[in-house]
Amino acid sequence: MKWWKLKGLYSDEKWHGPCFVKTDARGIIVSIGEDAPEKFEAIDGLAIPGFLNAHSHAFQYSMVGLSENLPPGAKGDDFWSWRKVMYELAGKISPEGLQAIATMLYAEMARMGITHVAEFHYVHHQANGEAFDDVGEMGKRLYAAAKEVGINITLLPVFYQRGGFGKGALPEQKRFISSTTNDYLKLLESLEVSDPLFSLGVCVHSLRAVDGPQVLEAFLNTDKKLPAHIHIAEQEKEVQSCLQHLGKRPVEWLLDNLELNDRYNLVHATHLDNNETHNLAQSGANVVICPTTEANLGDGLFNLVEYLKVGGQFSIGTDGNFNLNPLQELRLLDYGQRLKLKKRNIMCLADGQDSGEILFNLTRKAGLKAMGIKDHQALKVGDPFDVAVINPDHPVLASKKNEYLLSALIYSADSSVFSGNIVAGNWVIKNGKHIKIEKISETFKKAQLELLG
Numbered sequence: 001m002k003w004w005k006l007k008g009l010y011s012d013e014k015w016h017g018p019c020f021v022k023t024d025a026r027g028i029i030v031s032i033g034e035d036a037p038e039k040f041e042a043i044d045g046l047a048i049p050g051f052l053n054a055h056s057h058a059f060q061y062s063m064v065g066l067s068e069n070l071p072p073g074a075k076g077d078d079f080w081s082w083r084k085v086m087y088e089l090a091g092k093i094s095p096e097g098l099q100a101i102a103t104m105l106y107a108e109m110a111r112m113g114i115t116h117v118a119e120f121h122y123v124h125h126q127a128n129g130e131a132f133d134d135v136g137e138m139g140k141r142l143y144a145a146a147k148e149v150g151i152n153i154t155l156l157p158v159f160y161q162r163g164g165f166g167k168g169a170l171p172e173q174k175r176f177i178s179s180t181t182n183d184y185l186k187l188l189e190s191l192e193v194s195d196p197l198f199s200l201g202v203c204v205h206s207l208r209a210v211d212g213p214q215v216l217e218a219f220l221n222t223d224k225k226l227p228a229h230i231h232i233a234e235q236e237k238e239v240q241s242c243l244q245h246l247g248k249r250p251v252e253w254l255l256d257n258l259e260l261n262d263r264y265n266l267v268h269a270t271h272l273d274n275n276e277t278h279n280l281a282q283s284g285a286n287v288v289i290c291p292t293t294e295a296n297l298g299d300g301l302f303n304l305v306e307y308l309k310v311g312g313q314f315s316i317g318t319d320g321n322f323n324l325n326p327l328q329e330l331r332l333l334d335y336g337q338r339l340k341l342k343k344r345n346i347m348c349l350a351d352g353q354d355s356g357e358i359l360f361n362l363t364r365k366a367g368l369k370a371m372g373i374k375d376h377q378a379l380k381v382g383d384p385f386d387v388a389v390i391n392p393d394h395p396v397l398a399s400k401k402n403e404y405l406l407s408a409l410i411y412s413a414d415s416s417v418f419s420g421n422i423v424a425g426n427w428v429i430k431n432g433k434h435i436k437i438e439k440i441s442e443t444f445k446k447a448q449l450e451l452l453g
């Protein structure tokens with residue numbers, strides 16, 4: 001048992017003043033109160049529930065900045081040329097390299113208040129396409145990275161079968177491939193790890209990468225408790241190919257072929273028509289929006305306001321890991337919509353609502369579903385003590401009434417507002433620094449040098 005003293009706590013979607021939190025040996029909150037215990041550790045800040053990053057491809061962190069130039073002879077650039085650079089990297093990365101990059105990445109995520117990442121993992125095999133002796137080798141490296149950093153990970157081993165609708169796999173995709181549902185299920189099974197900070201999810205890359213009946217097999221023949229993830233309708237070209245091959249738009253196809261519910265997490269869902277928007281919201285499934293990556297890749301803007309009006313649920317992810325700061329992701333998500341609609345506070349559907357609170361609380365609820373967590377963990381008694389510690393003296397927060405804190409944080413704070421990160425009652429980031437950052441950073445630099453030359 002341990003007592004913590006806090007300057008403030010955002011628990012159960014309400015702000016509490018200075019208080020004491022008691023955690024048990026597993027880092028679960030057993031009481032919250034105002035009476036001072038004899039012994040406690042004082043946290044110099046406010047604690048909010050740690051951010052949930054519902055979509056990451058760790059290895060892509062290595063290539064940020066490498067695809068922001070127009071290739072010689074190219075007449076323009078889009079998603080598909082970015083994918084070429086990404087494939088080159090995916091073709092080269094070693095298990096050690098992946099672990100080093102992911103460890104650095106997760107330490108940086110932790111510094112930005114993230115306490116849980118969902119890792120959408122598809123570089124499974126050796127560079128020649130053959131499986132490693134342990135088929136789960138690469139996935140275990142990602143778990144090891146999260147373990148070293150000390151954050152929660154939901155590993156989503158990806159079922160990836162082919163190069164596109166009706167097309168075989170490209171040579172650059174050979175490290176990703178599970179030819180059959182059975183191969184995929186074996187891979188998934190090989191990645192079961194017993195650790196309270198680890199969980200597993202089932203994941204299909206996209207409708208273009210897996211044959212329709214096998215998409216259904218993978219989702220329906222796995223434990224219903226596992227969260228299910230899929231990339232969907234990210235690019236208009238993909239929607240057109242889906243119409244050609246399956247006769248339906250991607251989300252329409254999913255809605256017609258699967259009983260979608262809150263187990264399902266549809267990543268991007270950028271291009272929805274009105275029926276899809278409505279029916280997807282009604283299904284109870286969640287959308288994972290990745291604002292910076294979607295902007296970087298020129299995907300388009302999600303139909304957020306219409307989706308919210310009919311009760312749609314959404315979380316956020318850092319995807320290509322161009323940006324790791326969740327505040328910036330939430331801000332960009334809202335600003336894209338404001339720019340499109342030429343209106344302010346577009347998510348407030350009733351008087352008196354606050355945009356910051358809506359963004360924070362809704363993305364948290366759906367973020368938990370993305371991790372396969374059914375309870376609404378909100379720093380209440382019984383929840384793990386997983387918090388981002390923020391500095392109440394940061395200029396954008398100082399002297400603000402509680403009701404304005406989340407919006408001040410989301411719309412105006414930079415990453416220096418985060419001073420700490422605690423997962424399951426253990427410090428991950430203290431005084432703005434990861435406890436093992438020197439070692440993590442050295443190993444990362446060596447891996448980058450080897451990979452990028």
Ligand SMILES: [Zn+2]
Pocket residue numbers: 055057120231267319320
């Ligand atoms: Zn993705």
